[in-house]
Amino acid sequence: MAFVSMGPMLKRAQADGYGIAAFNMIDYNSARSIVEGAADMNAPIIVQVSVKTIRHWGFKPIATWVRMMAEDTDVPVALHLDHCTDEDVIKRCIDAGWTSVMFDGSSLPFAENRERSEAIYRLTESAGVGLEAEIGAIGGVEDDKFVAEDSAILADYDECLEFVKNMPNLAVFAPAIGTAHGVYKGQPKIAYALLEKITAAVAIPIALHGGTGLSQEQFDRCIAAGCAKVNISTMHKLRFIKGFIGVRQEKPKLEEPLPFIIGQYDAMKKDVCDMITAFGSQGKAAHAAGTAG
Template structure:
């Protein structure tokens, strides 16, 4: 199936109250595990790419890998640029074939974030590409983005309304609701009341950042509250490393690289299966593509 933009499939997911997993890929093997894992369970999927990963592998290589893998499966696959504040990187991703991008101006004062997000929105609308935008400060560490726990700020409801009113065709909106990137040091304090207030007013799917480490109950409540895109990055990276390390511990004299690559793939794909089932998107590929019920 050809790559798709994520906006329509997220709207269907939000309406039916299931979540679509958005995994941050690491390399070709990782992208395989995400896309083929989704295909195993007939689930829609979003392959996200960090700016750091793009700079390592290159725009053309990543776009080619994901497009080729998507062509070989029967589920909707979106290629998404994660947390980016550089308009040039966004333009280059669009030119290379990304189907959605995220502009992250959350570190800016609200007025500046809104103005810059609107400028990127004009670019994505003209290109037919979905846009994710963020307000508030989501804590934790993800690639080059770091927000100290005590600096995390919940999104302001009135600012959310004003922000989205200026960009009514956003593919997905990412307000800070108390989750954090990376592993949680304590129990996440999710502002469910803020999430429910936002989704009661704003008819745009919500992105749940910081999915690694949340409980099934927390996932269920966030998805029921309107979170249609659920980001998983840290856990996927750890499975990538564990696949190698665990096999090396089991067979320390093994010197053939391919078994390690297979072990990494298997570990990551098990994680993809687990998250798809946790978010309720198993068997939803046809629904997300706009066919059937």
């Protein structure tokens, strides 16, 4: 299946009460584990890429890798730019074939964030590419951005309504609801009432950032409340590292690189399959693609 746009499949997921996993790829092996894991589960998938990962591998190589994988599978695959503040990077991703991008203006004053997000929205609409936008301050580390968990700021409900009113076709909206990037230092305090209030008033799928470390109950409640896109980054990175280390511990004298690469792939792919099951998207490939029935 060719690349798909993220927005329509997220709307279908939200309407049907399941979440679509959005994994941050690291390299070719990682991207392969994401797409092939989704194929094994017959599930839609979003391959996300951080700005620092793009700067390491390049725009065209990443787009080519993921596009080839998508064309060799029967499940819908979206390629998404994660947390980006640089309009030039956004434009280059669009030119290279990304199907959606995120402009993260959450560190800006509200009025400036809205103005710049709307400008990017007009750009993505003209290019036929989906946009994710964010307000509030999600705690943790993402690329070079750090927000202490105790300094995170929940999205303001009235500002949420004002923020999206001129972006009706926004692919996904990311209001801060108490989750955090990275490994949680304590129990996440998710503002469920705020989330439910936003989704009752805003007809746009919601992104759940900071998925690593949340419980099944928390996933279930957030997805039921409208979080159709569920981000997993830290867990995938840890599997990447531990997959390599596990092979070294089992075979300390091994000098052939391929078993280490396979060990990483297997660890990451299991993570992908586990999260797809947790989010309820297994067997939903045709539904998300709009081809079911």
